Amino acid sequence: xxxxxxxxxxxxxxxxxxxxxxxxxxxxxxxxxxxxxxxxxxxxxxxxxxxxxxxxxxxxxxxxxxxxxxxxxxxxxxxxxxxxxxxxxxxxxxxxxxxxxxxxxxxxxxxxxxxxxxxxxxxxxxxxxxxxxxxxxxxxxxxxxxxxxxxxxxxxxxxxxxxxxxxxxxxxxxxxxxxxxxxxxxxxxxxxxxxxxxxxxxxxxxxxxxxxxxxxxxxxxxxxxxxxxxxxxxxxxxxxxxxxxxxxxxxxxxxxxxxxxxxxxxxxxxxxxxxxxxxxxxxxxxxxxxxxxxxxxxxxxxxxxxxxxxxxxxxxxxxxxxxxxxxxxxxxxxxxxxxxxxxxxxxxxxxxxxxxxxxxxxxxxxxxxxxxxxxx
Amino acid sequence: xxxxxxxxxxxxxxxxxxxxxxxxxxxxxxxxxxxxxxxxxxxxxxxxxxxxxxxxxxxxxxxxxxxxxxxxxxxxxxxxxxxxxxxxxxxxxxxxxxxxxxxxxxxxxxxxxxxxxxxxxxxxxxxxxxxxxxxxxxxxxxxxxxxxxxxxxxxxxxxxxxxxxxxxxxxxxxxxxxxxxxxxxxxxxxxxxxxxxxxxxxxxxxxxxxxxxxxxxxxxxxxxxxxxxxxxxxxxxxxxxxxxxxxxxxxxxxxxxxxxxxxxxxxxxxxxxxxxxxxxxxxxxxxxxxxxxxxxxxxxxxxxxxxxxxxxxxxxxxxxxxxx
Numbered sequence: 124x125x126x127x128x129x130x131x132x133x134x135x136x137x138x139x140x141x142x143x144x145x146x147x148x149x150x151x152x153x154x155x156x157x158x159x160x161x162x163x164x165x166x167x168x169x170x171x172x173x174x175x176x177x178x179x180x181x182x183x184x185x186x187x188x189x190x191x192x193x194x195x196x197x198x199x200x201x202x203x204x205x206x207x208x209x210x211x212x213x214x215x216x217x218x219x220x221x222x223x224x225x226x227x228x229x230x231x232x233x234x235x236x237x238x239x240x241x242x243x244x245x246x247x248x249x250x251x252x253x254x255x256x257x258x259x260x261x262x263x264x265x266x267x268x269x270x271x272x273x274x275x276x277x278x279x280x281x282x283x284x285x286x287x288x289x290x291x292x293x294x295x296x297x298x299x300x301x302x303x304x305x306x307x308x309x310x311x312x313x314x315x316x317x318x319x320x321x322x323x324x325x326x327x328x329x330x331x332x333x334x335x336x337x338x339x340x341x342x343x344x345x346x347x348x349x350x351x352x353x354x355x356x357x358x359x360x361x362x363x364x365x366x367x368x369x370x371x372x373x374x375x376x377x378x379x380x381x382x383x384x385x386x387x388x389x390x391x392x393x394x395x396x397x398x399x400x401x402x403x404x405x406x407x408x409x410x411x412x413x414x415x416x417x418x419x420x421x422x423x424x425x426x427x428x429x430x431x432x433x434x435x436x437x438x439x440x441x442x443x444x445x446x447x448x449x450x451x452x453x454x455x456x457x458x459x460x461x462x463x464x465x466x467x468x469x470x471x472x473x474x475x476x477x478x479x480x481x482x483x484x485x486x487x488x489x490x491x492x493x494x495x496x497x498x499x
Numbered sequence: 500x501x502x503x504x505x506x507x508x509x510x511x512x513x514x515x516x517x518x519x520x521x522x523x524x525x526x527x528x529x530x531x532x533x534x535x536x537x538x539x540x541x542x543x544x545x546x547x548x549x550x551x552x553x554x555x556x557x558x559x560x561x562x563x564x565x566x567x568x569x570x571x572x573x574x575x576x577x578x579x580x581x582x583x584x585x586x587x588x589x590x591x592x593x594x595x596x597x598x599x600x601x602x603x604x605x606x607x608x609x610x611x612x613x614x615x616x617x618x619x620x621x622x623x624x625x626x627x628x629x630x631x632x633x634x635x636x637x638x639x640x641x642x643x644x645x646x647x648x649x650x651x652x653x654x655x656x657x658x659x660x661x662x663x664x665x666x667x668x669x670x671x672x673x674x675x676x677x678x679x680x681x682x683x684x685x686x687x688x689x690x691x692x693x694x695x696x697x698x699x700x701x702x703x704x705x706x707x708x709x710x711x712x713x714x715x716x717x718x719x720x721x722x723x724x725x726x727x728x729x730x731x732x733x734x735x736x737x738x739x740x741x742x743x744x745x746x747x748x749x750x751x752x753x754x755x756x757x758x759x760x761x762x763x764x765x766x767x768x769x770x771x772x773x774x775x776x777x778x779x780x781x782x783x784x785x786x787x788x789x790x791x792x793x794x795x796x797x798x799x800x801x802x803x804x805x806x807x808x809x810x811x812x813x814x815x816x817x818x819x820x821x822x823x
Contacts, residue, residue, distance in 0.1 A: 160637075330514070331514055331517050331518065333806070334514055334518060334799055334802055334803045334806070335518060335521075335795075335799060335802075336758075336760070336761035336795065336798035336799060336801075336802050337761070338761045338762075338764055338776075339761055339779060339794065339795050339798050340522070340795075342779065342780060342783050343522055343525050343526065343783060343791060343795070344525055346783045346784065346786075347525050347526070425644070429646050432646060433646060433648060433765060436646075436648050436765070437765075437768065437780060438784075439783075452648070452649065452652070455652055456652075456769065458655060458659060458666055458667070461652060461655060461656055461659075462655075462656060462659045462660065465656060468649075468652060468653070468656070471646070471648075471649035471652060471653075474646060474649065475641070475644050475645050475646075475649065478644040478645075478646075479640060479641060479644035482640055482643060482644055483640060486640075
C-alpha cells in the first residue's frame with residue numbers, strides 16, 4: 124500500500140519534471156545553468172546594473188564634489204589597528220597629510236582615527252528620481268576623506284565618479300540594442316520576405332554601410348555633435364551614431380534567416396489565412412529568429428560599450444562634467460600621470476570586467492539557446 | 500568568378516562616391532563650431548578677416564558646400580587630394596608616410612597574432628577539456644574583453660617601471676645618425692610595445708575561432724577513416740583536420756586586410772605612434788577637411804578591397820562556394 128503510494132508519487136514527480144523540461148525556456152535554462160561561468164557573469168552584470176541604478180546611495184561623494192587640496196590622492200587605507208597598536212571594533216581611516224608637495228605624495232595623519240560609518244547622511248538626491256533622501260552606504264567625517272579608490276587631478280573621488288560613470292557605460296549598450304534591433308529585424312525581414320528589388324536596395328545600402336571604416340566614421344560623426352548639447356541629449360546622439368553604423372550587419376543576417384523561413388509551411392498557412400504581409404513577417408516569421416537575436420543582442424552590447432569608452436577616451440564621446448568609464452580613463456593618458464597615480468587605471472578594469480561578463484554570458488546563452496552554434 | 504570580381508570592381512566607383520558624399524555631408528552638417536578657418540580666429544585673434552577670406556578662397560572654401568564637394572571629387576579623379584589646412588602640405592604626402600607607419604604596425608601585429616593564435620588554437624582543440632585548454636580559453640576571453648587603449652596603457656605602465664622598452668614613438672632621438680641596421684633594430688625595438696597592445700585582442704579571437712573550427716572538424720567521419728587507415732595522430736591532425744578547419748579563417752584574413760589601416764588608431768594615440776589613426780583624429784578635431792576626406796577614402800578603398808579579397812580567397816579555398 125505504502126509502496127504504491129511512493130511509486131505513484133515518484134511517477135507524478137517524473138511526469139511533472141518531464142513537462143517542465145519540455146518547454147523551450149526550461150530547456151534553455153537548464154542548459155545555461157550548466158555553464159557556471161555564464162551564470163557568474165550574469166550575476167556580476169545584475170549586480171553592476173543594480174549598483175548603477177542606486178549609484179547615489181553607494182557613492183560616498185556627489186558627482187561634482189571636489190577637494191582641491193587633495194588632488195591625486197592615493198586610495199585611502201582602511202585600518203582596524205591604529206598606529207598605537209590598539210584594535211578598533213569599527214574599520215577606520217586616517218586623514219590625508221601631504222608628505223611631499225612637489226611629487227604629490229600623501230601619507231596618513233595618524234593623530235586621529237575616523238570611523239567609517241554606514242548609512243550616513245551626505246549630499247541630497249532622489250532614489251530612482253523621485254524619493255528624496257540623503258542616506259549613503261558609507262562615509263567618514265571630514266577632514267578625513269573616504270577616497271576608497273583615490274582621487275583625480277581635481278580632488279574628486281574616483282569611486283563615486285566610476286559609480287556615476289557606469290550609468291553611461293552600462294546603458295549605452297542596451298540603448299543601442301533597443302534602437303538597432305527593431306530596425307535590423309524589420310528591414311532584414313522585409314528584405315528577405317519580399318526579395319527582388321526591395322531586397323536589392325536594402326542589401327546594397329547595407330553594403331555601402333559595411334564599406335565605411337567604422338572607426339573613422341564614428342570619429343567623423345561624433346565630431347559633428349555640437350559641444351552645447353546637454354549630457355542626456357549627447358548620450359542619445361552617440362547612441363544614434365552607433366545605431367546608424369550598427370544596424371546593417373544584423374539586417375543582413377536576419378534577411379538570410381528569413382529567406383529560408385519564408386519557404387516553410389506555417390508561413391504559407393499564415394498567408395493562406397489571409398494575414399497581411401507585415402503581420403506575417405512580424406508575428407510569424409521573425410519569432411523564429413528569437414534565439415539568434417537574443418544571442419546577437421547579448422554579444423553586441425560589449426562591442427558598443429567598447430566603442431563608447433573608446434570615443435570618450437579620445438574626448439569625442441561623453442563630455443565633462445558628466446562622465447563615463449572611458450572618459451575617466453582618459454585622465455591616465457599621459458605617461459607621468461599613469462605611472463605615478465596608477466589608481467586612475469581602475470575605470471579600465473571596470474570596462475574589462477563588464478565586457479568580459481557580457482562575452483561569457485553571451486557565449487553561454489548561445490550554447491543554451493542554439494545547439495547548432497554550440498562552440499564545444 | 501571573373502564576372503563576379505568585375506562586377507564588384509565596377510561597383511567600387513559609385514560606392515566610393517556614396518561614402519565620400521556622406522562623409523562630406525557629415526562634416527558640413529557640423530553646426531555652430533564652424534570650419535577650420537573659423538577656429539583659427541579663436542586661436543589667433545590677431546589674424547585679419549581679410550587673411551582668413553584669402554585662405555578660404557585659396558582652398559576653395561568660399562564656395563557653397565556642394566560645389567566644394569564636386570571640386571574635391573574632380574581633383575580626386577586626377578589623384579590630387581588637396582592641401583592640408585593645418586600643415587600646408589599635400590594631403591597625399593601627409594597621409595602616405597603615416598599610412599606606411601600604420602601598415603608596418605598592423606602587419607607586424609597581424610603576423611605575430613596569427614603565428615601565435617593558430618598553433619595555440621590547435622593545441623587547445625586537440626587537448627579539449629584539459630586544464631591547459633580551460634586556462635587558454637579563459638585567457639582568450641579576457642583578451643577579447645580588454646580594449647586596446649587599456650592594454651596599451653597597462654603596457655606603458657609596465658614598460659615605464661621595468662625600463663625594458665621605449666615608451667613612445669617609432670624611433671629614438673639618435674635615429675638619424677644610426678647605420679642602416681641600427682635603424683632597423685631601432686624601429687623593431689619601438690614596434691614591440693604597440694605590436695603587443697594591438698595583437699592581444701586578435702590573438703584571443705583567432706585562437707577561439709581556430710579551436711572551435713577544429714573541434715567541429717574533429718567530429719567528422721573522414722577523421723575516423725584517417726585514423727582507421729593507421730595514419731599517425733600527428734598526420735591526422737595536421738594534414739586532415741587542420742587543413743579543413745583553417746578554411747573559414749581565410750575569410751577572417753580578408754577582413755583583417757581591410758582593417759589594416761583603421762584598426763590601430765587607439766594604440767597609436769596612447770603610444771604616440773606616428774600613424775594614420777592619430778593623424779585622422781587630429782584632423783577631425785581641427786576640421787582639416789581634406790585630410791579627413793583623404794584618409795576616409797583610403798581607409799574605405801582598403802576595406803572594400805579587403806572584403807572582396809575575403810570573398811575571393813574563400814572561393815579559392817573552398818570549391819563548394821560559387822558566386823553568381
